[in-house]
Amino acid sequence: MTTITQDDVLSVLKRIAAPDGRGNVVSAGLVSDIAIEGGKVMFALTTTPQHARSMESLRDAVEKAVRAMPGVEKAMVALTAERAAGQPQQSQPQQSQPQQSQPQPAPRGTAVPGIRHLVAVASGKGGVGKSTTAVNLALALHALGLKVAVLDADVYGPSMPKLFGLTGKPEASDAQGKKMKPMTRYGVELMSIGFLVPEDTAMIWRGPMVMSALTQLLRETEWSPADVMVIDMPPGTGDVQLTLAQQTPLSGAVIVSTPQDLALIDARKGLNMFRKVNVPVIGIVENMSYFVCTKCGERHEIFGHGGAREEADRIGVPFLGEIPLDREVRLRSDSGEPVVATQPGGLHAALYRDVARQVWAALEKGGLARPAPRIVME
Numbered sequence: 001m002t003t004i005t006q007d008d009v010l011s012v013l014k015r016i017a018a019p020d021g022r023g024n025v026v027s028a029g030l031v032s033d034i035a036i037e038g039g040k041v042m043f044a045l046t047t048t049p050q051h052a053r054s055m056e057s058l059r060d061a062v063e064k065a066v067r068a069m070p071g072v073e074k075a076m077v078a079l080t081a082e083r084a085a086g087q088p089q090q091s092q093p094q095q096s097q098p099q100q101s102q103p104q105p106a107p108r109g110t111a112v113p114g115i116r117h118l119v120a121v122a123s124g125k126g127g128v129g130k131s132t133t134a135v136n137l138a139l140a141l142h143a144l145g146l147k148v149a150v151l152d153a154d155v156y157g158p159s160m161p162k163l164f165g166l167t168g169k170p171e172a173s174d175a176q177g178k179k180m181k182p183m184t185r186y187g188v189e190l191m192s193i194g195f196l197v198p199e200d201t202a203m204i205w206r207g208p209m210v211m212s213a214l215t216q217l218l219r220e221t222e223w224s225p226a227d228v229m230v231i232d233m234p235p236g237t238g239d240v241q242l243t244l245a246q247q248t249p250l251s252g253a254v255i256v257s258t259p260q261d262l263a264l265i266d267a268r269k270g271l272n273m274f275r276k277v278n279v280p281v282i283g284i285v286e287n288m289s290y291f292v293c294t295k296c297g298e299r300h301e302i303f304g305h306g307g308a309r310e311e312a313d314r315i316g317v318p319f320l321g322e323i324p325l326d327r328e329v330r331l332r333s334d335s336g337e338p339v340v341a342t343q344p345g346g347l348h349a350a351l352y353r354d355v356a357r358q359v360w361a362a363l364e365k366g367g368l369a370r371p372a373p374r375i376v377m378e
């Protein structure tokens, strides 16, 4: 089998002219780092939101040229619109009419066939229980009788395989190996980068690579039709998260925060991030809200309590509920037996179902669904 190197790929790309006629795509600086895994080649072409549409044919040509190389089984080329450092994000208030002179908002990617709503679960920083909330929210939506899928987009620390208690690799769903079957547990379909690469490999991925990988997980998984897909976002509000929020056709976002001040400041950043890209924020979940002592039965408000509710009121975002800090939640999460699936009669399951009901009501009430955006990536 031929082993492909980055230089091999670059030499093919150097034969492809840049769109403005000045040199080739490599000399014009349009090509990101190239990731090669076996016969799979992934990289991104830089564009601007305004030019994304016209760049689509170039992206297609580049992908075909790389795919035609001996030894290449698969080529994934994504268009990314990167923001120069210090340049403000392009945002467009929903009410205002786009004007000719204003920059257009970045295209949002096409809908995922068969999936009615995509909901991001996000947090301003790591460690607040975002993934725990995402898995239990997904299972609670399932418990309401909905068809649910989960996409683990936390490429920096994919924890969904562990939370679902799943190991192994997804199977190819066709003879050519073009699509993967999602994994299934507790009645929910799941895809995670954690099934495909070791965690430490995922850690070093750069922005455009993250988008390529996630687009692949989203589009090349043979999902069953679903009412809702819960997406566990990477923690934080950096450019990767922003691009993801911008380029995924999200119906809405749920923000997870702990009651501490610091986490709330971070949660506010999360809200602002989704607002910038016109994704409706469905509400805030306060996690590790209080602790009920198993010995004395008293409720202890370790981090100071109610911060998230007050903050949500202040900024006019729905408050979806408070989930107590509980040893059982942690133990069950860590052993792949999430509380909503394994203790459906317990307090936590009831609280998560309550959050799920509100999320579903918000999605179904309309206003959160968006028109199908233009195609940018596939």
Ligand code: ADP
Pocket (backbone or CB within 6 Å): 123, 125, 126, 127, 128, 129, 130, 131, 132, 133, 159, 235, 287, 288, 323, 324, 325, 326, 327, 329, 330, 331, 333, 334
């Ligand atoms: P994040 O996705 O924000 O990094 P995780 O969901 O991985 O956070 O949670 C971090 C740790 O906190 C995990 O060990 C998890 O089991 C634990 N945890 C999350 N929520 C709770 C809770 N309500 N009670 C107890 N432990 C929790």
